[in-house]
Amino acid sequence: MTNALEIEGLTKTYGSGFEALKGIDLCVKEGDFFALLGPNGAGKSTTLGIVCSLVTKTAGKVKVFGYDIDTHLSDAKLNLGVVPQEFNFNQFEKVFDIVTIQAGYYGIPLKKAAISAEKYLKKLGLWDKRNTPARMLSGGMKRRLMIARALVHEPKLLILDEPTAGVDIELRRSMWSFLEEMNRQGTTIILTTHYLEEAEALCRNIAIIDHGRIVRNTSKRELLQQLSLETFLLDTETPLAKAPHLDGFECRLGDEGVLEVDVEKGQALNHVFSQLEQQGVKVVSMRTKANRLEELFIRMVESTTPAAESITEGRE
């Protein structure tokens, strides 16, 4: 299978001397739905910025569908669609113009561009707003406009930098569905996000970047299997005065009297329930305390040192 994106030994040192990337290797297969995760300042946006030509690299190789950005930049860009983190369109232009002008930059004549613009504006629920100046749109609409603009030339690789930041839950879910549909139709998608729930729901492969290095690059399944401990929240029928003693499990009372139980990998939840039943505690509902990926992510980033070696493991 072709690689949608290949990055080798990518480094970036800004004029201030700050070393944002310290030799990144990354490979994203065609058709993948890939997440690049990391804390603020880890190097996510710098990496994607270099791929999109918004940031100049210091050293290293970047190829988009086999096209080296040093020697075949134009071909690489033709295969690439970009949805940046911040709104970056002319606020005074109309929605339809923003999308068709972008198509024009890719050499698509207006007639053809108009058809493509209509297709994506309709899919993203913006067709009714086509004659509205961009500044009049809501935040969610502006995000969708940037997605429509990025897709108007039908790129094979779509890069989204925090695509659902500041978007309400309903809209976020509808954007997820749209992106999943795009991926099913063959578009390779790379996204960065702070909503780890988003990465867990959408992506098949995940790389975690910290201090300018890739500290994990593996499949989501492999990553989640590494979780050794999960915390479950149990809502009891009657409020508990103090946490019950459960053999083999750590438990405590959390906010609003919710019972928090730590369950290590390999332990059976049945033992929790049987002990609670013996003590007369009736559980009415249960959920995990936090997003599983989030827990893992926090642990990984906390334990990362700048000297950590990059690890590439089995991928789907």
Add this chain to the structure above:
Amino acid sequence: MNPQALFVAFSTIVVREVRRFTRIWPQTLLPPAVTMTLYFIIFGNLIGSRVGEMGGFDYMSFIVPGLIMMAVITSSYANVVSSFFSMKFQRSVEELLVSPVPNWIILAGYVTGGMARGLGIGVIVTLLSLAFTRLQIHNLPMVVVTVFLTSALFAVGGFINALLATKFDDVSIVPTFVLTPLTYLGGVFYSIDLLPDFWQGVSMVNPILYMVNGFRYGILGVSDVNPFVSLVMILVFIVVLSAIALKLLARGKGIRH
């Protein structure tokens, strides 16, 4: 990109630019028309009638070519510097940077957009001048070539200014402190024959003097300098400034991190 795609990209930039300055015509087209009309009335009619002849022509006829050229220079420059800097400021320049448009097409598109406004203003001011004087064209090709090249030159200058500018103040510094003095001292309102020898020598290093006089030669047939030297100088400036602009674009100066 194939030649057809390049042309589509180029025309997209030009059309966008033309639509931008026509959409905000009260800011872009109206002010120079009003200002130049005031120049015609005050300097041409009221004061000009007392000045008498200049270079063998009545004062109004003498200043019209200079005023047209002044309007073309300032508008060509202002269009590109304000448009491209606004794109940088709003980050919409990223739309261009992520696309496969080559740098020379970006430069050509913006320069053509600036020329469209500059030359459009030139036509408006020329039509207004007809209300005050009769224009007799001495050498039409010279008029056309000089005004086109001058407009292109200052559009390129505006582009470089926009690339280097980091704040809105930087956009107005060059027009206020460089372009305006050079234009006023570039023989728009007087023949340099009126100046003492020393100041005539100083005037000869002002590039705008050559443009104004080249254009005046095309219209009136009189010039303080050799009009063909003017054309060569403008061409040299265009080549040098375009090379600088392309170099800055390739380095991503002011637009890439």
